[in-house]
Amino acid sequence: MTQAPTSSPEPTRSHRRKAQTRAALIRAAQSFLAQGRTNTPVLEITQAADVGIGSFYNHFESKDQLFEAAVEHVMDLLGAVLDELTTDVDDPAVAFATSFRLTGRFHRREPQLSKVILHATLDILGAQTGLAPRVRRDIQAGVDSGRFTMTDVDVAVVCAVGAATFLGQLIHAEPDRDDAETTDRATEALLRMLGVSANEARAICSSPLPELQTAGLRGAVDEVAANGDAAR
Amino acid sequence: MTQAPTSSPEPTRSHRRKAQTRAALIRAAQSFLAQGRTNTPVLEITQAADVGIGSFYNHFESKDQLFEAAVEHVMDLLGAVLDELTTDVDDPAVAFATSFRLTGRFHRREPQLSKVILHATLDILGAQTGLAPRVRRDIQAGVDSGRFTMTDVDVAVVCAVGAATFLGQLIHAEPDRDDAETTDRATEALLRMLGVSANEARAICSSPLPELQTAGLRGAVDEVAANGDAAR
DNA sequence: ATTATCTATAGATCTATAGATAATGC
DNA sequence: ATTATCTATAGATCTATAGATAATGC
Numbered sequence: 001m002t003q004a005p006t007s008s009p010e011p012t013r014s015h016r017r018k019a020q021t022r023a024a025l026i027r028a029a030q031s032f033l034a035q036g037r038t039n040t041p042v043l044e045i046t047q048a049a050d051v052g053i054g055s056f057y058n059h060f061e062s063k064d065q066l067f068e069a070a071v072e073h074v075m076d077l078l079g080a081v082l083d084e085l086t087t088d089v090d091d092p093a094v095a096f097a098t099s100f101r102l103t104g105r106f107h108r109r110e111p112q113l114s115k116v117i118l119h120a121t122l123d124i125l126g127a128q129t130g131l132a133p134r135v136r137r138d139i140q141a142g143v144d145s146g147r148f149t150m151t152d153v154d155v156a157v158v159c160a161v162g163a164a165t166f167l168g169q170l171i172h173a174e175p176d177r178d179d180a181e182t183t184d185r186a187t188e189a190l191l192r193m194l195g196v197s198a199n200e201a202r203a204i205c206s207s208p209l210p211e212l213q214t215a216g217l218r219g220a221v222d223e224v225a226a227n228g229d230a231a232r
Numbered sequence: 233m234t235q236a237p238t239s240s241p242e243p244t245r246s247h248r249r250k251a252q253t254r255a256a257l258i259r260a261a262q263s264f265l266a267q268g269r270t271n272t273p274v275l276e277i278t279q280a281a282d283v284g285i286g287s288f289y290n291h292f293e294s295k296d297q298l299f300e301a302a303v304e305h306v307m308d309l310l311g312a313v314l315d316e317l318t319t320d321v322d323d324p325a326v327a328f329a330t331s332f333r334l335t336g337r338f339h340r341r342e343p344q345l346s347k348v349i350l351h352a353t354l355d356i357l358g359a360q361t362g363l364a365p366r367v368r369r370d371i372q373a374g375v376d377s378g379r380f381t382m383t384d385v386d387v388a389v390v391c392a393v394g395a396a397t398f399l400g401q402l403i404h405a406e407p408d409r410d411d412a413e414t415t416d417r418a419t420e421a422l423l424r425m426l427g428v429s430a431n432e433a434r435a436i437c438s439s440p441l442p443e444l445q446t447a448g449l450r451g452a453v454d455e456v457a458a459n460g461d462a463a464r
Numbered sequence: 465a466t467t468a469t470c471t472a473t474a475g476a477t478c479t480a481t482a483g484a485t486a487a488t489g490c
Numbered sequence: 491a492t493t494a495t496c497t498a499t500a501g502a503t504c505t506a507t508a509g510a511t512a513a514t515g516c
Contacts, residue, residue: 014488018494036354039271041478052496057480121353122268125401155417158402162394169357170390185387193425246514250468273504284470289506 022059024049029070034115038067071120074113075130077214078106082134085210092142093196097187097204099134100164104183105212107168113214118168125161132161142194149195160190254291256281261302266347270299303352306345307362309446310338314366317442324374325428329419329436331366332396336415337444339400345446350400357393364393374426381427392422 028049032040042063046053060066082099089095107114117124125132136157142148143156150156167186171179184205191201260281264272274295278285292298314331321327339346349356357364368389374380375388382388399418403411416437423433 012489014493017487021495042480043478053479054481054496055494058494063479118354121397122350122401125398126405150421152414152417152421154402155399155414155421158398159391159395159418159421162396162398163391164394165353165398166357166390166394167387169354170386173358182384182387185384186391189382189384189387189391189425193421244515246467249513253469274506275504285505286470286507287468290468295505 021049021051021055024051025056025059025066026070026073029066030074030112030116033067033070033119034112036119038063038119071116071123072129074116075123075127077113078103078117078131079129079134081106081212081214082131085212086134092138092145092147093191093194093200094204094207096135096138096142096160096194097191098209099131099138100160100187100190101180101183101205101209102212103131103164104167104171104186105179105209106214107171108179109212110214111172114168115172118165118172121165124165125158131164132157135160135164139194147196150193156194159193163190253281253283253287256283257288257291257298258302258305261298262306262344262348265299265302265351266344268351270295270351303348303355304361306348307355307359309345310335310349310363311361311366313338313444313446314363317444318366324370324377324379325423325426325432326436326439328367328370328374328392328426329423330441331363331370332392332419332422333412333415333437333441334444335363335396336399336403336418337411337441338446339403340411341444342446343404346400347404350397350404353397356397357390363396364389367392367396371426379428382425388426391425395422 028045046056086098139156188201188205260277278288318330371388420433420437
């Protein structure tokens with residue numbers, strides 16, 4: 001049991017229970033979202049979450065609002081994972097590559113969470129969290145420092161984020177495919193697109209990667225005590 | 233009025249009227265799909281199509297089936313447009329670039345149809361029609377002939393189709409952006425990614441493009457006589 | 465005679481709340 | 491005393507069909 005020294009630790013037991021109910025609803029919503037079943041009745045969602053239907057309306061005004069929160073939660077989680085594993089990377093090319101390579105592996109490691117993101121494709125590009133803002137930051141830094149020769153940041157971001165998203169689709173569609181190898185090839189291609197030499201791109205994408213660890217971060221993002229996971 | 237010498241010309245008047253009803257339902261479904269309003273009640277859809285609700289069940293078994301047909305219709309239209317304008321292009325790099333550049337312009341030229349595709353993102357990659365199969369064909373040809381040095385076709389397709397899709401999002405999100413210029417830059421970047429030299433990529437994307445004409449093809453794809461459009 | 469359309473609506477389904485119950489906080 | 495939960499359900503909404511109407515095909 002990782003007892004994370006998490007952000008807002010919800011002082012009272014009542015608060016913790018409320019947060020658990022909310023987290024259970026969000027988890028249930030994610031499982032339906034991952035299947036694209038967005039017209040699932042509220043009652044069915046609350047049953048999957050194992051809470052009374054009345055509790056739903058204590059937390060959310062509508063199903064859309066719940067689904068929105070469920071997507072945001074995954075985006076925040078992915079963002080937290082990427083930040084956790086890319087601190088103190090100075091070279092923008094390596095920073096970009098690391099985020100991209102980790103995201104590719106995330107699709108296989110956390111298929112349900114990945115599918116939540118893929119089913120909300122239209123939110124990815126403009127989101128303030130998740131992969132897109134980090135890709136933008138790294139590409140901008142690479143352009144500013146002259147590391148990248150492709151200077152249209154908007155276009156570069158669109159290509160990279162689109163590729164990351166569709167890469168997820170490919171990884172889900174072909175369960176036998178080697179996700180790491182496929183992802184690294186895509187990363188390499190994108191680095192070349194950005195203007196990194198073929199040799200260097202290959203070297204960057206062959207370098208070791210920090211271990212993708214999502215489980216420990218869930219609680220932190222949920223702002224829910226670790227025992228929330230036991231219910232699953 | 234272009235009286236296209238279209239495929240199945242539906243001999244009797246009765247057949248033509250039936251096809252019109254179906255086309256009206258599909259057009260209405262597209263306008264809701266473009267807004268992402270997939271839980272719109274059947275009655276509201278039939279009202280938008282200006283047909284009785286009973287007619288819906290003459291043509292489709294469920295709303296999902298209608299939406300599926302509506303998406304397929306757009307994919308077929310885009311596919312027909314691309315084929316129309318890329319016949320007798322021999323160089324795979326030029327063929328790829330032409331399809332990609334035309335698709336980019338399609339987003340601005342036919343925003344509603346484009347949005348139908350973007351809201352069905354998860355269908356794009358695996359579709360048997362639309363951009364994806366053409367991109368795959370051209371990239372495969374380029375790899376086979378040695379025109380492209382990037383040899384992982386699956387990965388290349390994922391990057392290109394993802395970029396084309398998210399490019400559409402960008403073009404819709406920023407109405408003042410020059411769609412042609414933005415698209416050509418993305419195409420150029422992807423050609424470099426595939427292994428075409430920077431100079432050549434630039435030359436290909438600066439070369440003239442056939443005029444994108446979608447209106448004339450709608451009827452053909454609808455398999456509906458030209459007067460079907462008058463009702464709009 | 466056949467076929468596609470239309471309107472009206474029965475019955476199914478879903479949403480959102482009222483009111484009861486149980487637990488916590490002070 | 492307050493707060494979050496629960497169950498039961500009124501009322502709203504939606505689906506899908508029955509049966510009537512109108513037009514075409516032969």
